[in-house]
Amino acid sequence: MQLFPCPFCGLRAEAEFHFATTAGRARPEGAPDDVAWARYLYGEDAPKGLTTEIWLHTTCGEYFLLTRNSLTRLITGSEALR
Amino acid sequence: MKRHSAFTLAQQALRGHKDWPQTWAKGTLKPKYDAVVIGGGGHGLATAYYLAKTHGITRVAVLEKGWIGGGNTGRNTTVIRSNYFYPESVALYDLALRLYEGLSRELNYNIMLSQRGMLIAAHTPAQMEICARIANAMQINGVDGRLMDAQEATRRVPLANQSADARYRLTGGIWQDRAGVARHDAVAWGYARAASALGVDIIENCEVIDIIVEAGCVTGVETTHGRVKTSALGLATAGATTGLTAPHGISLPIQTYALQAFVSEPVKPVLDTVLLYLGTGTYLSQSDKGELVIGGGLDRVPTHGKTGNLPMQEQIISGLLEMFPAFGQLKLLRQWAGVVDVVPDSSPILGPAGPKGLFLNCGWGTGGFKAIPAGGTLLAHMLATGGHHDISRPFDLTRFITGRLIDEAAGSGIAH
Ligand SMILES: Cc1cc2nc3c(=O)[nH]c(=O)nc-3n(C[C@H](O)[C@H](O)[C@H](O)COP(=O)(O)OP(=O)(O)OC[C@H]3O[C@@H](n4cnc5c(N)ncnc54)[C@H](O)[C@@H]3O)c2cc1C
Ligand SMILES: [Zn+2]
Numbered sequence: 001m002q003l004f005p006c007p008f009c010g011l012r013a014e015a016e017f018h019f020a021t022t023a024g025r026a027r028p029e030g031a032p033d034d035v036a037w038a039r040y041l042y043g044e045d046a047p048k049g050l051t052t053e054i055w056l057h058t059t060c061g062e063y064f065l066l067t068r069n070s071l072t073r074l075i076t077g078s079e080a081l082r
Numbered sequence: 083m084k085r086h087s088a089f090t091l092a093q094q095a096l097r098g099h100k101d102w103p104q105t106w107a108k109g110t111l112k113p114k115y116d117a118v119v120i121g122g123g124g125h126g127l128a129t130a131y132y133l134a135k136t137h138g139i140t141r142v143a144v145l146e147k148g149w150i151g152g153g154n155t156g157r158n159t160t161v162i163r164s165n166y167f168y169p170e171s172v173a174l175y176d177l178a179l180r181l182y183e184g185l186s187r188e189l190n191y192n193i194m195l196s197q198r199g200m201l202i203a204a205h206t207p208a209q210m211e212i213c214a215r216i217a218n219a220m221q222i223n224g225v226d227g228r229l230m231d232a233q234e235a236t237r238r239v240p241l242a243n244q245s246a247d248a249r250y251r252l253t254g255g256i257w258q259d260r261a262g263v264a265r266h267d268a269v270a271w272g273y274a275r276a277a278s279a280l281g282v283d284i285i286e287n288c289e290v291i292d293i294i295v296e297a298g299c300v301t302g303v304e305t306t307h308g309r310v311k312t313s314a315l316g317l318a319t320a321g322a323t324t325g326l327t328a329p330h331g332i333s334l335p336i337q338t339y340a341l342q343a344f345v346s347e348p349v350k351p352v353l354d355t356v357l358l359y360l361g362t363g364t365y366l367s368q369s370d371k372g373e374l375v376i377g378g379g380l381d382r383v384p385t386h387g388k389t390g391n392l393p394m395q396e397q398i399i400s401g402l403l404e405m406f407p408a409f410g411q412l413k414l415l416r417q418w419a420g421v422v423d424v425v426p427d428s429s430p431i432l433g434p435a436g437p438k439g440l441f442l443n444c445g446w447g448t449g450g451f452k453a454i455p456a457g458g459t460l461l462a463h464m465l466a467t468g469g470h471h472d473i474s475r476p477f478d479l480t481r482f483i484t485g486r487l488i489d490e491a492a493g494s495g496i497a498h
Contacts, residue, residue: 001392015393019384042335046324048386058196071386
């Protein structure tokens, strides 16, 4: 069992966490066309290697940014979203 | 290609299996092809076969970064079925099943198709209602699915836990008679052998590093063996697809996860169907050698690494023991994982993307082994004609823009 760092609770078992989405896709401003909107909604693109993602710590209910390597599973950063 | 027959099998047996001919030729890479397929899994190899066989296009290369069938095609639990919910999906998966039914003969290679039936087992009245709905959908779509009651389900799976304190007792479920299993390696090898005999070059240990695009059209690929020219490029690279498309600005709704499987030590026959429990998410079948082949849901952490994580192992195995307490004595022989390409609506992506000449066959996620003959037929059709087949059209990437998703996440009971 891998331990994930919650910025609020510290190291906890990975099973307490829920993956939300790849971070960094900005919500399109104004009245976006369908292509821009689809890219925002669905464009995960499964990055390989270093990636920043939004995760939920289900125990405390906080969403946060997790930086990790999607190939090796090594975690390098954890940052609160607020 | 020397044809296999009962006579040649007996002849080889008498000679001590010492001079079997090479199954497929080791191709040498040429500078130019009419069509190139990236990925030597089942879908890529089937595509090459149908390009040659159906469309007469034989100047074709399959480029595989490792060895053929070494990806998910050689790592899956080999369940074949067509009990899906939506007509678009049934058209796709039942085409695959019908082709599978004739494939050993067509390829002159025994894929060991065993249509032993599959039970998706329910445990509550609410699950039985869902099963009735799916069974009805299957019948409307003309597929041989039906609702099975508790009595028949118990007779089918006599070892299932039916004790008074069982957490998940059988209340019945969905039954498909034509579902079953096949030998995964044989599907890859059979297609490779037949494609190679028709002149297709199968190049192993050849990784595609980049797609070459000029003036909005595909003109070739850059590989670890040098540059190859082509104007028709098929991608059948499963979990590795986004690595090739993202640098060209093609955004795909794909997230990759590890999916794990296990086999137990071999035992005498204990289970003669494929069984999936809706309650535990664990599914299994028994191989011809007697091993139990066990699978379950996706790992919950996205990854490109081919190792499974422990929480899901625990969940799958505890599910197995809940279903069959008697299996608590068994030893596991092996555990492994594959990297699967998961899409929000659990349906594949088939169709053009980005530059002219590029076609995708991906997004099969946890369930694309059963679809190999159809995926190959459809990608070959697109590469040969430049346009969609009626069966592939609904699975076009633009469904994520129009919102016309084909959401099979519930219809398939579990992720596959
Ligand atoms: C544990 C497990 C259990 C499963 N169980 C089932 C099941 O019971 N039933 C079912 O229907 N499906 C099942 N699946 C899903 C199924 O295995 C896949 O959907 C299917 O095999 C996909 O086939 P493919 O040919 O698209 O991909 P693959 O077989 O993965 O082939 C893709 C190939 O592309 C190659 N490649 C990747 N990148 C490059 C590159 N840049 N250059 C050259 N080559 C490249 C890879 O090496 C690989 O060989 C399971 C999967 C797993 C992992
Ligand atoms: Zn927390």
